[in-house]
Amino acid sequence: MRSYRRMGAKTRYISTCTGLSAVDHANTKFSKGYDATGVGAVLCARHEFWLAQGVGDLQKGEKYVNMDYIFVCAMREYLVVNQLVSYDIACQWAGGLLERITKFPSHIQIPIPEGSISYVIPKLHYGSHIQEGHSPYSLNYRLGAARTDGEGIEHHWWWIQPMASSTKVMGPGGRQGCLEDQWGYSNWCKIVDMALLFRKRLRAARAAYAEQKASFDALTCSLSKENVIKWEAEVKAWEADPYNRDDPYIVVNQGLTELETVHDLAVEEQKLSSVTGFVALHEISLLGFMKMGLELETTQARLKEDAKKATAGKTSELLERRTALCRKVQKFRELQAVYIPQALPIIVETEACRTDVECVEDIRLTLLSEINPAHRDTKYKIKNVRHQGPNTRTRTEISKYENRKLRAVSQYRRARRAKLALSGPGDWKQEFRVLRDDDVRGLEDDDPGAVAQRAKRRHDQSKVGPAEGRQQMSWIWRASDSSSNSGIIDSLCVEWLKSRARVMCWAEECKLIPEEMRRVLASHAYEENAWFSRATMRSLVDDRLHEGLVAYAIDQAYIRRALRRKFRAVCAEVVQASEGTLLGSEWQEVEGPEVDLESSSLDDEAAYELDGEDLEPEQYA
Known part of the structure; x- marks a missing residue:
């Protein structure tokens, strides 16, 4: 080698x-x-x-x-x-x-x-x-x-x-x-320790299966039957040949991302500018103006957040950031006069729009979505697109980038208010619901209530992070497909498939553990019989050596017998409750063979009984 x-x-x-x-x-x-x-x-x-x-x-x-x-x-x-x-x-x-x-x-x-x-x-x-x-x-x-x-x-x-x-x-x-x-x-x-391990696992599996099954059934009932049938057929085909079919568990973004939106608007603007007779209103295009407004919103939110927790040593840095932001807002006001002239009276008359203030992060920008429909300029077509919130990666990264998450939440809420102001109420509200703080969690994050419950049981706040098999999905990943005109919502499809997989895994666990328990008992019985047979295998040796070999073999056999008894006593009840039927022969009180100690020249049979050092009875209470 x-x-x-x-x-x-x-x-x-x-x-x-x-x-x-x-x-x-x-x-x-x-x-x-x-x-x-x-x-x-x-x-x-x-x-x-x-x-x-x-x-x-x-x-x-x-x-x-x-x-x-x-x-x-x-x-x-x-x-x-x-x-x-x-x-x-x-x-x-x-x-x-x-x-x-x-x-x-x-x-x-x-x-x-x-x-x-x-x-x-x-x-x-x-x-x-x-x-x-x-x-x-x-x-x-x-x-x-x-x-x-x-x-x-x-x-x-x-x-x-x-x-x-x-x-x-x-x-x-x-x-x-x-x-x-x-x-x-x-x-x-x-x-x-197998008895304790399997008992604990089976109890946890039964509880988790019931919880995940209820969640999955509720999610399935909220979906259209046609989608469920289609998704199930697709995932079964993938399970039969996973390496040669498209991965159904990868989210395909259904809406335009921010970069895709900017690109589409840039292409549209370029086409318009190539038309004969086109005259640019300003050196900064309409698309540049829109991007500047969104960037100012984000900068304001970030500055406001930092100002709340700024220390005395950060005062000068905060002042510099406010000065820079003020200059950008003033530049934005100049562009508003070009692209949204109807906003000027509002800016002049509204105290909150003034730029000669210290806390520039509180200035009202007067974006188009903030203007009353009666005052909007109708000669410009504003293209409304769906906002796609950023996907969080893992629970660890969420804790590391908590501030980034809060900014994303603020951005979603501003976008929803803008959508409501521009388009008014409609079916879109079924998908883009009011976002509560408890709703803000990633695909891998559990419901805060369930997390708190586990924390209480474990008495350890650092170990309550949910695994994939215990997820409870937030509504932000459950956009309803009942009123969708654009086909299947990919993210919802993936989450339904994941929920289905969780139920299947827990169902398999509930079936597998009782079988593993049966095999443990069968193994103990086999080992017990094997050690009893070894006790008389080497008879043509010195009497003293023969005595030691027999003693050791019988000791090992009794240890396996004791393990089998303890396993049966610890696990029989939970298996009976899980299976709901009579248990197999491995669970019955059947003793293994005995050894003829008379022919073994052994005087004290009691010396070969298990002394209890390997098994502590209180562990199994």
Whole structure:
């Protein structure tokens, strides 16, 4: 393997996605003098068990050659089942993986049936990737994934990190033995705590499914039946072949953005100016005048916001900004005389329009939308376009750019008032509703009431941010399609699809966890029987050694029996409530085989009973 590793040592992989530091830094990590700069590992994404043969050293970052080798070694025991492989750079790493494996030495290669592996990106890492075309890699939309997040490996890196400094000075054998002991202990802790984990997960899944189902049904009822049928057909076709169909989970902007609006108006103005006999009214065009008015509105809002929290040290800076703004307003007044002469009497007669004041941010600009319809100039055609509010990216970015969000809210409210003044009431009000503070949240943000409830339960305000699977959509992303004349509203379609995916994931979770519980019981029973059989396997040994082997085997068998009893006692009630039917044979009180201690030369049978150190009864209360 070392020779193959040297062959790929100089191979460089160029990232075609965003945020893939594992690719970008694969050849830049300092490694002089080190046999290993870290480890790569393969875990069970569902239950976070370290897999046998699933850990290997890295020599210089996460190079493909290392990760491919570790993946192949771990997968040798799982070739009979389909695999859903989660990796934070899966969109890059998956391409060419099977071809790279064919270049391995023959004794390492594994036969991977075509189509038996699917690739996804862990949920937390997914946000760092480009969104277009990446929905097939999202665990939120993957059929059969339930509520798996794929981030178990990150949890374990954090847990094992304190050992890193200790292993730096160890020899290869001591280092590997130390790490394997830690990982083996981690797996055992998982086995012991499975009853509590599954009970907690099943209760949470049932509650979340009921909540998401109610939200989804309410949203579906508010939509036209034709749209729902069409959207469902499209997403099912995508689920059958996600890599060769258009991504239905990407929002397609239905309205014109600000840049598109400016471009269209510029083209229109250029056509008008090319007509014979056209005379420009001013060196600044009508489009330039409109842009100046909107920019002044934004500048005023920002200055007003900063003035409220300005300290004594910021007074001079605030004064300079007000002076600059005043000059711009005076220039705007000059253009108003050219393009909106009917505004001049209002400006002269209205005290709030005066520019010789200290707080320039409070000056009334007297835009066209602020003028009474009776006073508007009818010789100019004003093109009204839909305002498209800025999309927030993530909850973290919202907190970092809180001021930007507030300015956007103010801009939307001004635009809505302008629309109402220019067009009057109409069907457009069904889509552009009055915006309350609680309505202002991104697609990934939850309802403030639900967030507060979770904060109260968790007693930790820093961990109440909602995940995709628990979203409750704000009305700003639910523009009604009942009166739309322009076809399907893309953003509403995407949100309906996401709501549907959330319901499906929680429904799968409610079905998968009881099956996982049954398999845990079956595994404990199998292990119990296996240890009992091992107690009498080695009879042709020294009596004292034989006594020790039997004692150890029976001790291990009783531990599995105790685990099975505790698991059944902790989880039976919640499973019964979830399934609503009689439980299978694994849940019945059936004891495993016993060992004939008479033939084992053992005098004290009580010595082989579980001493209780591995299981604390109060944990399961």
